[in-house]
Amino acid sequence: MAWIVAVVLFAEAFGVALLNWIMANVVDGQNMSLAGLDPDAMVMSSKVGAVVFGLYFALCALVALLVALRNRPPAGLGRILLISVAVVHGLLAAVAWALIGRPQFAFMIVMLALIVLLLMSYDDHPEPAAAAGSGDTDGPGDSEASDEPKDAPEAAEAPLTPPPAPTTP
DSSP, X not given: OHHHHHHXXXXXXXXXXXXXXXXXXXXXXXXXXXXTOOHHHHHHHHHHHHHXXXXXXXXXXXXHHHHHHHTSOOOTHHHHHHHHHHHHHHHHHXXXXXXXXXXXXXXXXXXXXXXXXXXXXXXXXXXXXHHHSOOOOXXXXXXXXXXXXXXXXXXXXXXXXXXXXXXXX
C-alpha cells in the first residue's frame, strides 16, 4: 500500500507542477489580468507555485517510498508531511466536489483514505513484555519510602492506578 501511495503522489507532483506551469503559460500568452493585478506577477507566482507544490508532493511521495522500502512507520518530519498531505487531499476533495466533479472527488477521497491507512497501518505498538516489566522510570507518584521493591513481580501485574493528588496544608 505504501508503494501505491508513493507512486500516485509522484504522479500528482508531476501533474500539479505541469498544470500550474501550463496555466502560467496561458496567462502569459493572453496577457490576462485579474482585478488589476500585473500579468507578469501572476505568471511568476503560478510558476513558483508549480515548483513549490510539485516539490511538496514529491517530498511526501519520498516519505511514502521510504516507508515502503524500510517497512517501518514514518517518524518526525515524515509523519508530519504525510498528515499534512492527507489534510491537503481532504481540502482538494471538497474543492473537487464543488467545482470539478464526482470522479475527481472520488480520486481525492481514495487518496486521502490510502494516506490515512498508511499512517495507521504502520503504527508502532510496543511489546507488552517490554512495556510492563521495565520498572526503571520514576514517576511523580513514586516515593523513596515505599515498602515494595521496584523490581517485584507483583508490581508488574498490579492494576495501574493514578498517584494520589497533592494537597496543600
